[in-house]
Amino acid sequence: MVEVDIEEGEEITVCGDTHGQFFDLMEIFRLAGKPSEKHFFLFNGDFVDRGSWSTEIALLLYAYKMLYPNKFFLNRGNHETDDMNRMYGFEGECRAKYTERVFKLFSESFSALPLATLIGKKYFVLHGGLFSDDKITLDDVRKLDRFKQRQPGQAGLMMEMLWTDPQTAPGRGPSKRGVGLQFGPDVTKRFCENNGLEAIIRSHEVRMEGYEVEHDGRCITVFSAPHYCDSTGNKGAFIKIGPEYKLNFTKFDAVFGNLMNKYLFGSNGVVGGRSGPSEPPRRGYVALR
Ligand SMILES: [Mn+2]
8 A cells, every 4th residue: 555645745646447548647637737756646547448548547646656656546446356357348449559578478467467556545445346254444455465366356355445336225235247246335434433534535336526525535436547448438537635635626528529439449359349451440449649
């Protein structure tokens, strides 16, 4: 787990899923300001898959990580994994734009990404959500050796951190995804109280306004891929946090509408996801290649 404090004159912008929507990422930097020594960023997973510009996003985020290694942060999402990348386009995109080897290198780098970031000891930021067991604490997360396990698998701490979702009913329930579980407001309350937290900040689910505050203010979802999958009509959002550790939300609309974020890459790496030449490349991809 990465731990970061915000000093006087500094701020951090926390973003949720971007899912290959590179032009919307540019809009985030236009609205929020670019990363700098004083302006930290945390991208909370799911940079890749679905949208067609996942390699561009991943490479830009890695470049910023190299430029500001201690001021720019990336959490792993459930899409920074081999199974998802095979199904939802990233592996195909790597093959179409680069080579199989490039995908392998991304896969290796994804398996080294942190699973959570703690901001000011107040906000626990992770992609999915909380755990199947109330006894899990921040110290258990600190002790988790993420390098020991390359893929999250079907059970365990890593899987739960990447996959779980909140629910309105108390207690825990089965996941609508078939992976992970759902946790209620009482689970969130206990986790925050036991660990001295104000709230958890997670992503992983689209929200029509780009973000949503649930569980009596202690579970915040932030999602930064507006007009998700070219069909959802949702806004994107990001959260700014300064030295007072108050949350400031900004909502934004998609740029370029439908054209840019089509699912261009299927599992076989061919534009449109088809194997034959019958499917012509779509305009958005050709125009900007
Ligand atoms: Mn996700």
